[in-house]
Amino acid sequence: MDCIEERQGAIMALPGAYAQYNNSKIMTASPAELTLMLYDGAIKFCNIAIVAVEQKDIQKAHTNIVKTERIIDYFRQTLDMNYEVAQDFERVYSYLSQRLTQANVKKDREILEEVNQHLHAMRDTWKQVMEANKQ
Numbered sequence: 001m002d003c004i005e006e007r008q009g010a011i012m013a014l015p016g017a018y019a020q021y022n023n024s025k026i027m028t029a030s031p032a033e034l035t036l037m038l039y040d041g042a043i044k045f046c047n048i049a050i051v052a053v054e055q056k057d058i059q060k061a062h063t064n065i066v067k068t069e070r071i072i073d074y075f076r077q078t079l080d081m082n083y084e085v086a087q088d089f090e091r092v093y094s095y096l097s098q099r100l101t102q103a104n105v106k107k108d109r110e111i112l113e114e115v116n117q118h119l120h121a122m123r124d125t126w127k128q129v130m131e132a133n134k135q
Contacts, residue, residue, distance in 0.1 A: 041067075046119060
């Protein structure tokens, strides 16, 4: 019995340990790494929403589309409009926000896949910029 209780205790501690690890990862990340994490999060939530739409889980789809929208909104709010390139990003983020709203209303998998492709492209570009700046 003691061995089983110890294992259960260890299993119960895992979510807390994982959360602590993630928190530590976030607290020590550079702004560039945080941006990459946000892109990864948006992609993750968009993927979950796609699966939820396929499974006809309306609430789960809605919840994860909203999570994706919040990340896009955060990106929009943090743009420094003193730079010309920020206006380009604003247009892209605005478009993605509109598409996410449409996807949420219609629970449309194709729109979500389109948004996901854009998010992947943006994340990959960001990763390349990070690599270039390391050198």
